[in-house]
Amino acid sequence: MRLSVPGRGATAAAIAVAALLTTSAISTAATGTTAPTRAAAPDIPVANVKAHLSQLQSIASANGGNRAHGSAGYKASLDYIKGKLDAAGYTTTVQQFTSSGRTGYNLIADWPGGDPNQVVMSGSHLDSVSRGAGINDNGSGSAAVLETALAVSREQYKPTKHLRFAWWGAEELGLVGSSYHVRNLPAAERTKIKGYLNFDMIGSPNPGYFVYDDDPTIERTFKNYYAGLNIGTEPEREGDGRSDHTPFKNAGVPVGGVFTGASTAKTSAQAQKWGGTAGQAFDRCYHSSCDTTANINNTALDRNSDAVAYAVWGLSQ
Ligand code: DTR
Ligand code: CA
Ligand code: ZN
Ligand code: ZN
16 A cells, blocks of 8 residues: 555656655756655555564464563564564664563664664564464564565665664563663663654454554654545554553653554444444454464555555654
């Protein structure tokens, strides 16, 4: 679901304009001056996102069925993501912590370049609950953020701001990894983060399209993306403060994100607006053993993966 600047009806002229817009500046023939322009976000291939989900599923299956904090499945998930990022030219850092007597890890990946005093950060928790593989919660966010980071590398994107990506450990134990990270950030580093975008459950099988109503600029960015697809969104209300954006928000960092719903039932008004099944949970496999690769709505995953890229591009230039 590419949302190109000229609109989705791709005429030859629109394609030509889109091509021009990917350059850093265009000269205006009339005045001879140059106007700064914005690079269009790429269409994230949902097949690539799904391939990462298959890998996370295989990792869980080979390690007792889950990717929970302190397990071999968690560490293997982290190594998988880190390997892809290292090969793509990221500077990666593994941050270790202890929770409930077990070692946990956050993975931080910096894309070299951009203004170090203006950081745009995107993150997802990588741990599952112990009951299952955690493919919607939260392989979905983890894979979409990974594929967006890989798209940055493929395009050799040179944003004005500095891009950072994160995969958090032990979210399911109470936002442990992200809280540890924020607590250990020096104040000077914290204030450089101009926005933190969170992606936790973005491919629910009976999806809703929820946008966090936190920072107005970030919220507007996601709403614009959905407006371009003609999809009405709703503010995220299923337990505000229940994911890794909360420690950032509490530290004064502007936050935002999207979410497709957990155990709350879809109303009939929502089913009319978004399709799917009224009276049924957005994710009937939430925190269950059936949260496997079968527990993903491809359309929602595709739209939200593209929303990640749209926001990362849009907020970094
Ligand atoms: N943090 C969740 C599920 C969850 C519930 N409400 C929200 C709102 C926004 C993102 C996520 C969630 C979990 O990992 O279980
Ligand atoms: Ca896509
Ligand atoms: Zn969860
Ligand atoms: Zn989650």
